[in-house]
Amino acid sequence: MTFRAVLFDLDNTLCDVVSARVRYAVHAARAAGIQLDAAGLRHAAEEGTETVTSLLKHEQVRRAAWRTMPSHDIACHVEFSQAARSVVERIGSQAQVGIVSNGRSRTQMVKLRQALGDVALWPIVISGQVGVRKPARRIFDHALALLGMPADEVLFVGDDPLEDMLGAARVGMRACWISHGRSPEQLTCAVDYVIEAIDELPEAIHA
Ligand SMILES: [Mg+2]
CATH class of the missing domain: 3.40.50.1000 (HAD superfamily/HAD-like)
Structure with missing residues (x-):
């Protein structure tokens, strides 16, 4: 070399980090009882963190995610x-x-x-x-x-x-x-x- x-x-x-964004969104959506479209989610994850979080735009989802996740941070899902x-x-x-x-x-x-x-x-x-x-x-x-x-x-x-x-x-x-x-x-x-x-x-x- x-x-x-x-x-x-x-x-x-x-x-x-794409897979980490998917895991984060699945976890957050499940916590809020919301179903996310798998293909749409993967596409959003490839686009970036902001696109993923825009899928989780309802305040209800964010609050549920905050309660149930060890950390709100996508980094923790790497x-x-x-x-x-x-x-x-x-x-x-x-x-x-x-x-x-x-x-x-x-x-x-x-x-x-x-x-x-x-x-x-x-x-x-x-x-x-x-x-x-x-x-x-x-x-x-x-x-x-x-x-x-x-x-x-x-x-x-x-x-x-x-x-x-x-x-x-x-x-x-x-x-x-x-x-x-x-x-x-x-x-x-x-x-x-x-x-x-x-x-x-x-x-x-x-x-
Ligand atoms: Mg890179």
């Missing part, structure tokens, strides 16, 4: 991923491994802990903490400064064509796109690797 560091996106790269954990550990034995993620600091740290358990990652750069979001150059430059490495020795792994791939490529990092089966036509920049799922990463980069 030629990389001194591998930086990962978090949502839908190391943790399955499940442990042995695949992600194994990849991070395997690559971490040969290179520095860290995170660059968009979101609120507390929320992203909960997701990270839920998905990977206790694992050594550094740096962990979260937009809510540093005040700038991907794909802005500044958040990638901040991570590089912490690493103290030139951009071309760092691989960025993520699922978002714009926030992750374009953002990382613009600062000169190498880039690996997790397609989740989507067409490469969604990419707006050249990337070094395309894989369908996180467990293909070590083989793709020969770690």
